[in-house]
Amino acid sequence: MAHFSFHSTWVIQAPRERLFDALHDYEQWPTWWPGAEAMWQLEPTGADGLGGRARYVWRSPIGYRLRFDGVATELERPSRLSGTVEGDLNGSGTWLLSDGPDGATVIDYLWEVQAAKRWMRVLAPLLRPVLEANHDRLMRDGANGLASHVGGRLLRQE
Numbered sequence: 001m002a003h004f005s006f007h008s009t010w011v012i013q014a015p016r017e018r019l020f021d022a023l024h025d026y027e028q029w030p031t032w033w034p035g036a037e038a039m040w041q042l043e044p045t046g047a048d049g050l051g052g053r054a055r056y057v058w059r060s061p062i063g064y065r066l067r068f069d070g071v072a073t074e075l076e077r078p079s080r081l082s083g084t085v086e087g088d089l090n091g092s093g094t095w096l097l098s099d100g101p102d103g104a105t106v107i108d109y110l111w112e113v114q115a116a117k118r119w120m121r122v123l124a125p126l127l128r129p130v131l132e133a134n135h136d137r138l139m140r141d142g143a144n145g146l147a148s149h150v151g152g153r154l155l156r157q158e
Contacts, residue, residue, distance in 0.1 A: 002124030006111040006135055010143040014152025016097050016105040020078035022150055023095050023107075026054060026070075032149035034141040035059055042069065049075040056085070060134050061141075066117070088120075089113040104155055109139070 012019060022028070029036040038057040045052030050072050058066045068087030074080055074094070082094040091113030100106040115121050124131065140157055147154040 002115040002121050002128075004111070004113050004115065004131070004135070006109070006132075006139075008109040008111075008136075008139040008143075009156070009158050010107040010109075010139075010146070010154065011100050011104050011156040012107065012143070012147045012150070012152045012154055013102075013104045014147065014150045015103075016099060017078045018150045019105050019107060019146065019152070020081070020097055022146060023081060023097075024049075024075075024077075026056070032145040034145060035061065035138045036142075037065070045072055058138070061137050062130070062134055085113065088115070088117045090116050100155075111135075 022032075026039045027041065029039050035058055036056075037059045039054060041052065041054050043051075043053040052072060054070050056066075056068055056070055060066070066088040068085040068089050070083045070085045070093075072081070072083045073092075074082035079097050080094065082092065084092045091111070093112075094110045096108040096110070098106045098108075115124060120127075120131070143154050143157040146152075
């Protein structure tokens with residue numbers, strides 16, 4: 001399988017709790033994150049916010065769709081959200097939120113996945129730069145959308 005490892009950093013002038021709540025409310029992502037086509041709960045989480053199962057459908061800027069199910073594995077309000085995914089991508093993702101300068105919040109996203117779709121596995125060696133640029137664009141759009149959604153201001157995205 002084709003393995004991808006991404007690290008994105010967003011610095012947003014907004015309270016960490018507000019940003020955490022927006023990231024935790026994945027079913028609302030399609031309202032503010034271009035590319036987030038549909039997200040919904042398949043199985044409820046436990047009282048601790050862990051477990052459960054959610055379906056995620058993403059549409060890339062270059063036109064392909066990815067579908068995968070996610071399960072929450074860690075939740076430490078308001079600093080950490082982690083989960084695993086299975087489907088067109090298999091792996092894990094972690095959101096880390098920390099206080100930044102002047103009331104800003106630093107959000108680091110770590111995404112370690114393997115492509116399960118046949119075309120991605122076969123073409124990854126040739127298309128890796130395109131797939132990585134596509135991911136970067138989705139993350140830029142997400143940073144801008146999140147900042148706007150919470151009434152904040154994006155200070156930096158990388």
